[in-house]
Amino acid sequence: MGRNQHVVPRDDGWAVKGAGSSRATAVHRTQGDAINQARDIAKRAGSEVIIHGRDGRIRDKDSYGNDPFPPHDSRH
Numbered sequence: 001m002g003r004n005q006h007v008v009p010r011d012d013g014w015a016v017k018g019a020g021s022s023r024a025t026a027v028h029r030t031q032g033d034a035i036n037q038a039r040d041i042a043k044r045a046g047s048e049v050i051i052h053g054r055d056g057r058i059r060d061k062d063s064y065g066n067d068p069f070p071p072h073d074s075r076h
Helices: 031-045
Strands: 005-010 013-018 026-028 048-052 058-063
Touching: 005 031, 013 031, 026 031, 031 048
Parallel strands: 005 048
Antiparallel strands: 005 013, 013 026, 048 058
16 A cells, blocks of 8 residues: 555645655645546555645545445445
8 A cells, every 4th residue: 555645735736745755746726636636646556645625634535545444335
């Protein structure tokens, strides 16, 4: 499993950063563009995308790896 990708706000837009990295992988003008790139990286790495809001707090997560706690199908 690769490093999780964080989408975080910056003064000049939105950054994609690997977990534990002090430098941004890329900076985008819009959050949507940053999320798209983070998803591409996470899909290849089998990791998660953690999306932060303007206040820096986590607002959403998407998993593209082997989730140890997958959602259960309530119909079966």
